[in-house]
Amino acid sequence: MSVDLKTVKRVAHLARIAVSEEDAERMTGELNAILGFVEQLNEVDVSGVESMTSVTPMEMKKRRDVVTDGNKAADIVANAPAAEENFFLVPKVVE
Amino acid sequence: MSDLTRLTISQARAKLRGKEITATEITEAYLSAIDRANPALNAYVAVTGDKARDMAKASDARLVKGEGGALEGIPLGIKDLFGTEGVHTQACSHVLDGFKPRYESTVTANLWADGAVMLGKLNMDEFAMGSSNETSYYGPVVNPWRRSRLDTVVMPTTHQGDGGFVSAGGTKTQRSLDNAQLVPGGSSGGSATAVSAFLCAGATATDTGGSIRQPAAFTGTVGIKPTYGRCSRWGIVAFASSLDQAGPIARDVRDAAILLKSMASVDPKDTTSVDRPVPDYEAAIGKPIRGMKVGIPREYRVDGMPEEIEALWQKGIAWLKEAGAEIVDISLPHTKYALPAYYIVAPAEASSNLARYDGVRYGLRVPGKDIVEMYEKTRAAGFGREVKRRIMIGTYVLSAGYYDAYYLQAQKVRNLIKRDFENVFAAGVDVILTPATPSAAFGIADEDMASDPVKMYLNDIFTVTVNMAGLPGIAVPAGLDPKGLPLGLQLIGRPFEEETLFQTAAVIEQAAGTFQPEKWW
Numbered sequence: 001m002s003v004d005l006k007t008v009k010r011v012a013h014l015a016r017i018a019v020s021e022e023d024a025e026r027m028t029g030e031l032n033a034i035l036g037f038v039e040q041l042n043e044v045d046v047s048g049v050e051s052m053t054s055v056t057p058m059e060m061k062k063r064r065d066v067v068t069d070g071n072k073a074a075d076i077v078a079n080a081p082a083a084e085e086n087f088f089l090v091p092k093v094v095e
Numbered sequence: 096m097s098d099l100t101r102l103t104i105s106q107a108r109a110k111l112r113g114k115e116i117t118a119t120e121i122t123e124a125y126l127s128a129i130d131r132a133n134p135a136l137n138a139y140v141a142v143t144g145d146k147a148r149d150m151a152k153a154s155d156a157r158l159v160k161g162e163g164g165a166l167e168g169i170p171l172g173i174k175d176l177f178g179t180e181g182v183h184t185q186a187c188s189h190v191l192d193g194f195k196p197r198y199e200s201t202v203t204a205n206l207w208a209d210g211a212v213m214l215g216k217l218n219m220d221e222f223a224m225g226s227s228n229e230t231s232y233y234g235p236v237v238n239p240w241r242r243s244r245l246d247t248v249v250m251p252t253t254h255q256g257d258g259g260f261v262s263a264g265g266t267k268t269q270r271s272l273d274n275a276q277l278v279p280g281g282s283s284g285g286s287a288t289a290v291s292a293f294l295c296a297g298a299t300a301t302d303t304g305g306s307i308r309q310p311a312a313f314t315g316t317v318g319i320k321p322t323y324g325r326c327s328r329w330g331i332v333a334f335a336s337s338l339d340q341a342g343p344i345a346r347d348v349r350d351a352a353i354l355l356k357s358m359a360s361v362d363p364k365d366t367t368s369v370d371r372p373v374p375d376y377e378a379a380i381g382k383p384i385r386g387m388k389v390g391i392p393r394e395y396r397v398d399g400m401p402e403e404i405e406a407l408w409q410k411g412i413a414w415l416k417e418a419g420a421e422i423v424d425i426s427l428p429h430t431k432y433a434l435p436a437y438y439i440v441a442p443a444e445a446s447s448n449l450a451r452y453d454g455v456r457y458g459l460r461v462p463g464k465d466i467v468e469m470y471e472k473t474r475a476a477g478f479g480r481e482v483k484r485r486i487m488i489g490t491y492v493l494s495a496g497y498y499d500a501y502y503l504q505a506q507k508v509r510n511l512i513k514r515d516f517e518n519v520f521a522a523g524v525d526v527i528l529t530p531a532t533p534s535a536a537f538g539i540a541d542e543d544m545a546s547d548p549v550k551m552y553l554n555d556i557f558t559v560t561v562n563m564a565g566l567p568g569i570a571v572p573a574g575l576d577p578k579g580l581p582l583g584l585q586l587i588g589r590p591f592e593e594e595t596l597f598q599t600a601a602v603i604e605q606a607a608g609t610f611q612p613e614k615w616w
Contacts, residue, residue, distance in 0.1 A: 018471035051506040055565030075197040081460035
């Protein structure tokens with residue numbers, strides 16, 4: 001499988017990365033080189049093989065459902081590019 | 096006073112405990128070495144001198160009272176991927192500009208609890224994506240090793256007396272260093288260079304596809320990626336969560352064992368951290384390997400592999416045989432599919448992990464006319480080319496209609512890769528010996544690598560299988576190539592049998608010796 005310019009632009013939008021016409025063209029070539037490389041996986045017979053879900057056989061650890069942390073709103077917004085009264089500020093979302 | 100930066104961790108530990116030196120002295124020695132070398136090598140992206148001095152002072156106070164921890168007063172460098180409270184933590188990406196976490200990663204917290212001193216944050220490929228440390232927003236790291244050539248030098252002719260007698264002085268050979276700058280490998284290139292160039296006693300690193308072992312091999316240092324789940328991933332910037340593992344880069348096998356003992360823990364904050372006590376890895380060093388079964392996988396003999404890599408491998412086999420190990424030929428039939436499967440699984444996980452860099456909660460923000468444009472412009476400006484490439488691949492393989500063909504297929508192949516190893520271990524093989532990399536360090540801005548991303552990816556061909564199967568792997572220096580550059584061998588073990596790796600790596604180290612670059616910086 002390979003991607004065309006239109007697909008690259010669509011994927012860039014899905015990934016929320018602005019691309020110029022020139023970027024998109026360059027990326028089309030690069031992505032096709034990588035997709036060409038991974039194509040060889042199709043020759044592997046995977047019938048009856050499960051998809052890997054956990055690399056180490058282990059049971060998912062569960063925590064007790066109790067509050068163990070919190071009251072650190074100031075810490076959480078401390079690195080925000082724009083914050084006010086412990087809220088993150090973003091451009092208007094709803095008109 | 097001899098140069099304190101030349102001491103290994105075990106030597107420094109003895110001198111600190113014996114009160115022959117102080118933590119402050121050794122910390123100052125490293126800080127001035129960094130000061131002199133960093134402009135040439137670019138290993139550190141942030142030096143935390145004041146913090147280092149404070150930590151050293153506190154260590155000295157504990158050492159005086161005889162209360163020192165396992166790493167008391169040992170100055171370490173920390174890869175920029177580890178969250179360090181109040182200190183530069185940017186995964187060497189522009190998108191995390193100015194980020195100073197309000198928390199400390201579990202691994203670094205373990206090191207400080209054992210008394211280690213933080214010298215600063217180390218350069219790396221952006222978000223750990225790269226094999227040459229050239230994708231860093233802070234520029235490439237330079238390998239302290241340079242190629243050298245053997246020149247035949249004609250000795251100067253000497254005139255003797257006034258009889259006009261001229262003696263042809265004869266010839267001698269001498270090594271001269273080439274000026275070309277080489278990469279230290281990646282993504283933990285800053286860690287590898289800093290350890291190899293004596294700019295820290297040891298360093299933390301992380302390995303998703305080979306990012307500890309490949310740079311260790313390129314710089315003549317020892318690097319171990321432990322079993323998935325051995326070190327907590329809590330507080331480490333995530334790249335591909337099912338593959339990421341932290342581990343140390345050190346000057347010798349013993350130092351790597353000392354560091355891993357402190358870094359590893361059982362952590363309730365990471366659900367993939369495994370509930371097993373951390374053994375005393377150092378105790379495994381020096382144990383005989385007589386009777387151990389060492390597997391040699393035939394699939395690791397790849398086309399176009401340089402002669403010196405094959406020769407190194409044979410040397411490794413001979414050393415282990417001499418030490419009494421039994422050498423067996425084995426087959427890991429799905430080896431060649433590990434790298435292509437990795438380049439689906441890792442970008443898929445990365446595209447999801449890196450979705451959080453949106454210009455809202457931390458780091459860079461580039462304004463836009465609405466929120467979507469702000470996201471798109473922020474991410475376009477904040478991520479470098481390689482990171483964008485991987486996010487795009489990941490987004491594509493996870494998108495509707497392609498998920499089964501790519502992602503599901505890759506996760507099934509991954510199970511087959513893991514099964515290959517399980518079969519070999521079930522047949523009684525204790526450890527697997529392979530080359531660590533398909534070549535020695537290459538040049539900065541290598542044209543072949545730059546023109547084709549897949550060429551760069553092939554650097555990880557011998558290491559990536561280990562991440563796909565969640566196994567432990569260690570790279571240990573085993574010799575120099577004809578140009579005088581270090582080469583490494585890799586040992587792969589059963590899950591949670593890091594002790595076997597240290598035990599076997601120590602045998603290789605004993606036979607090969609250790610390697611230091613000639614100082615030019």
